[in-house]
Amino acid sequence: MVPTLGTGHARGPGRCAAFTPDESRGWRAARAPTIGRVARHDARWPWWVETVLVVVVCFVSVPEASVATGGRFTSPDVVASLVAGCALPLRHRRPLPVTALAVAAGGCFGAMLPLLLVSFHLTALGKVKIAASSTALALGVNALVQPPLSLWAPRTYGPCGLLIVALALGLWASSSRRLADALARQMEHLHRERELRESAARSSERTAIAAEMHDVLAHRLSLIALHSGVLATRAEQLPPVVADRVRLLRTASTDALADLRDVLGALRDSTARGDSRAPALREVDELLDAAREAGQRVVADLGGDAAGAPAAHRLAVFRVVQEAVTNARKHAPEAAVHVRVRYGAPATRVEVTNAAGGEGAAVRSGYGLIGLGERVRALGGELEAGPSGDGAWRVSARLPLVPGPPPGAVPDPETCGDAGGRERRECHSTGKGRRP
Template identity: 50%
Template sequence: MARVSRREGRRWRAYGRAALVALLVSAAALNAATIDGGEHLLPVTATALLCGAALLSSRLRWPLAPLLVTAATAWWGSLLLPLLVVALFDLAVDGRARAAVGCGVAALAANVLGYPATALWTPDRYASALFLPPLAVILGLWLGSRRRLVQALASDVEHLRIESKLREEAAGHAERSRIAAEMHDVLAHRLSLIALHSGVLATRRDALPAPVAERLTLLRRTSVEALADLRDILGALREPDAEPSAAARAPVMREVRELVDEALAAGQHIELTSEGHPEQAPTTHRLAVYRIVQESLTNARKHASGAPVTVRVDYRPPATHVEVTNPPGTPRTDTVGGGYGLVGLRERVTALGGHLTAGPAGAGTWRVAARIPHPPGVEQNGTRT
């Protein structure tokens, strides 16, 4: 809004300046018509028009316009003195005080040899010749200094605004990183306890039933992998300027098949249909598909325990498709969730240019589906051309 107001102000100032110059040119022509029977009307009008056009032209304003008006005023004197005042004012506003004084002195001094009928050095005219040019220079210097001061203050305010915004963003990032680090520390401690106790129990697998031993092995492996992921993320949060390791730069790619196998081993009923090869999709798409299936299976375990889950994945161009559906089941009461999993997934898919939908699909069935278009230039094997 402030920028629009400034542009409007500059535009109206330009209109006012153009109207003033046109008025002064018309006044010079009318005054020329009353001198010597109007025999100099044509040359004075032509000279005044030329000077006015030079004053209004942004490309000719310096140094041609002041020199042209100075020379014209030196000859025609009082007829073009108002245009000289405008030229001196412009020079002073631009901070060219020496040029303004030089042009004024040159015009007044040379007018001694100018056209006698309009000379400034006559008793009825030399007062204006001594008064108007200095006044124009003084007012121009004051107005130019004020404009530059206002611009400097506006620039400082803009810099302060940007600095304040950057500080707010930095504070937000620091606070989020601190909260994430604290949460990861707590989770790392609890996962370490799970891995420790499951490892101790796994050493006595000979005395345990085979299904229990398999579940303990799965629990220990999963907790160790989750702990490693948390440590990588925690290290990146605490050392943002450090060179990330190869594992941090390229996270371990886990496919949907592994996720489904683990869920099947945990007792969940899942039917997986996969078309195409994972390598046909970009790595970011495969990570998104993995997270979508992971979140959907977790939600199914929480809110529809015992219900079968159908997973369909299609990696083939021109888009990666994933759909997870499950009928209603028995909600579990021993789980706690934040409710932000689908929000994060929607942001991830949107960032990749795709679209994610989640909600009822009829007959109480819950459906999560996403379509992520492949970037231009991706071949069938998932590499860029």
């Protein structure tokens, strides 16, 4: 069977190694910051990068403006280049003033580097029209004013060409950012969808457990009502106190059966499993026989007293084997499946192994083991799913037996009849009393 959700082994009682709520929440918490960083991605650089940027811009622009104005470092051209370069780190918080300053410095005094960086920044943010308009305005003003540093003068690096390159790079950065944001939103949506499906799988499994246990409880309550009804027909042959208790028992069992059907009957809807009969009606050997008839190779090793095991254990074992055999048929149809079940103290154990599927294994949904984990944890057990050392896939479950009263033990009216509160509950829960 191909791994459905993960690998590993359970590390404590009530844990499902393939997928646990704690591990799910921890994994999502570890992934969330990454998604958030991508979703909130912007053009801001670290402070030291901004500092280096200002130094480089000023180091290039100021000497160039000084040379163009005859070596005067106090000329308006030098001051404009210096101010425009130092204002670049503010382009994130105050984009319009910084853009206006860069356009003025580039158009009136020929400061090209601040204009290049501002054009790239605006285009990367998706403000292509503003960037193109600012660049065109700076070029037009520069052509009219004709300062010592002209953006139209033939130079080796081509100012106009560099401005066009800055716009192109900004478009590429803007597209990359939009793609990253879209992927981040899609990842977040998929994670939320996965979480909702996992929650739905657990809820569906709990609903199935309640609906299946309804069959078991209804059967046993029906037996109690039936036998108490037989005794009630012979009330004249019983002592008056016993006859009253029998009538009370019959009424209580009938009412309890009706209440159980009213409360749990709503759990059976059109989306429920097609066959959710109790383990007494559907046993593991019946399931394995059906798998063999379908052409699947199944080797079974069933041991212990299944009739003496709790109904919830038998039902859980049936569901574990059903899920494991079904997944093996999907993902490794040619591999033999080995099923081993052991009923008895101190725990009921079930193990299903098969060779791992090949490259043609079907795509797995990943929610079957979530439901199994919910069912096993509800019984205080452990579920493990993952590859074994010999390259096979292994699913195993351990369901501990809860200590209870000895078979046939009934409360003693002489010791428990007049007990009150906690003592009465302890008396009935421990089964202290006489044997019939």
